[in-house]
Amino acid sequence: DSHMGITVALLERGSLLQVTGMAVVDMDTERASALWPGALRTVTLTVTQVNQLADNALPIRWGVPASARARDLKVVAKVPESAVVTSFYLEPTDEEDVWDFEAGNHLPIRLVTTAGDLQRTYSLSVAPSASNAAGNRYYRISVKREPEGKASSFLHDQIQVGNIIQARKPAGDFVLQERKDSSRTIVLLSTGVGVTPVLSMLQHLVQLSASDKDGNSRKIVWLHGARDGTLHAFREEIDELVKQSPSVVKHVVYSLPREQDRGLYDSKGRINAQLVQKLVPDLENADYYMCGPGAFMASLEDGLERLGVDSNYIHYETF
Numbered sequence: 001d002s003h004m005g006i007t008v009a010l011l012e013r014g015s016l017l018q019v020t021g022m023a024v025v026d027m028d029t030e031r032a033s034a035l036w037p038g039a040l041r042t043v044t045l046t047v048t049q050v051n052q053l054a055d056n057a058l059p060i061r062w063g064v065p066a067s068a069r070a071r072d073l074k075v076v077a078k079v080p081e082s083a084v085v086t087s088f089y090l091e092p093t094d095e096e097d098v099w100d101f102e103a104g105n106h107l108p109i110r111l112v113t114t115a116g117d118l119q120r121t122y123s124l125s126v127a128p129s130a131s132n133a134a135g136n137r138y139y140r141i142s143v144k145r146e147p148e149g150k151a152s153s154f155l156h157d158q159i160q161v162g163n164i165i166q167a168r169k170p171a172g173d174f175v176l177q178e179r180k181d182s183s184r185t186i187v188l189l190s191t192g193v194g195v196t197p198v199l200s201m202l203q204h205l206v207q208l209s210a211s212d213k214d215g216n217s218r219k220i221v222w223l224h225g226a227r228d229g230t231l232h233a234f235r236e237e238i239d240e241l242v243k244q245s246p247s248v249v250k251h252v253v254y255s256l257p258r259e260q261d262r263g264l265y266d267s268k269g270r271i272n273a274q275l276v277q278k279l280v281p282d283l284e285n286a287d288y289y290m291c292g293p294g295a296f297m298a299s300l301e302d303g304l305e306r307l308g309v310d311s312n313y314i315h316y317e318t319f
């Protein structure tokens with residue numbers, strides 16, 4: 001009996017397609033493989049009937065979650081932030097708003113290159129509510145050029161304003177924790193490109209404190225380390241933010257400052273628990289959010305715990 005049928009269910013829409021007809025099976029492996037590499041047989045179906053059930057006809061439904069779906073984002077601006085970090089401002093190509101995200105989340109992206117697709121993730125470096133002149137929200141990622149790094153070099157060298165990047169929904173659990181006790185200080189610690197997720201948090205917190213009419217805003221301590229002025233990303237943007245908010249205390253540390261960096265940093269050396277203690281006298285009454293190289297975070301976490309900070313209040317992101 002050479003009757004044959006194929007049933008295709010579109011489970012996202014709940015529709016169904018049935019195709020029936022007469023089939024001829026060709027057992028010749030070489031002919032099959034020539035048509036479709038790796039195929040062993042060819043089935044030729046002469047369609048005699050097509051049945052189609054409309055959308056929503058099926059009682060069951062499932063699909064790819066929105067978070068797994070890729071979306072096109074257009075690069076609307078490309079801005080150098082330091083000698084090695086460049087920001088990419090991204091907006092949707094459709095009429096839809098950007099997906100919501102929380103300060104500290106990262107954006108999984110896919111880059112289509114001649115050498116194949118590259119999938120990487122980059123922390124969003126703006127507040128979730130950041131919007132352009134037209135009032136539309138956008139994303140910003142800020143990428144450090146890594147020596148021989150495939151995706152970061154491609155972004156720096158090839159991606160220009162107007163190009164499309166594919167992205168999935170922002171994700172991550174490095175986010176500001178809800179605390180009932182608003183007297184707890186928030187300490188944002190970063191070095192190098194680790195600044196990106198904590199900058200999103202800083203922007204968000206400054207906005208919150210600006211909208212807090214009772215003046216109950218929490219104290220925020222911003223501690224950032226860079227080698228020197230050439231590698232100090234977002235300096236002016238952060239200075240501007242700090243000016244807007246009396247609740248922010250800022251301290252910048254350069255490890256190898258140049259003569260001309262005078263005035264751009266507050267101390268020379270590296271961020272350590274003793275420095276944090278000077279800026280946050282009540283160490284135990286604070287939440288710590290840190291991002292930077294593994295060694296920086298490990299030694300800082302260790303130092304803070306030795307000074308009595310409960311590890312439950314130390315949150316970090318690793319790149």
Ligand SMILES: Cc1cc2nc3c(=O)[nH]c(=O)nc-3n(C[C@H](O)[C@H](O)[C@H](O)COP(=O)(O)OP(=O)(O)OC[C@H]3O[C@@H](n4cnc5c(N)ncnc54)[C@H](O)[C@@H]3O)c2cc1C
Binds near residue numbers: 196318
């Ligand atoms: C949650 C999260 C958030 C992140 N956020 C950011 C962010 O905000 N900004 C940011 O810049 N990055 C961020 N990253 C890192 C980012 O995802 C990439 O890992 C980074 O850009 C390197 O990717 P790449 O393709 O350029 O490097 P790859 O090609 O994947 O190489 C990986 C590393 O190996 C080194 N390497 C490669 N080839 C050689 C070689 N031949 N010799 C010596 N070294 C070599 C590269 O220098 C690089 O450091 C984040 C990562 C995570 C997980």
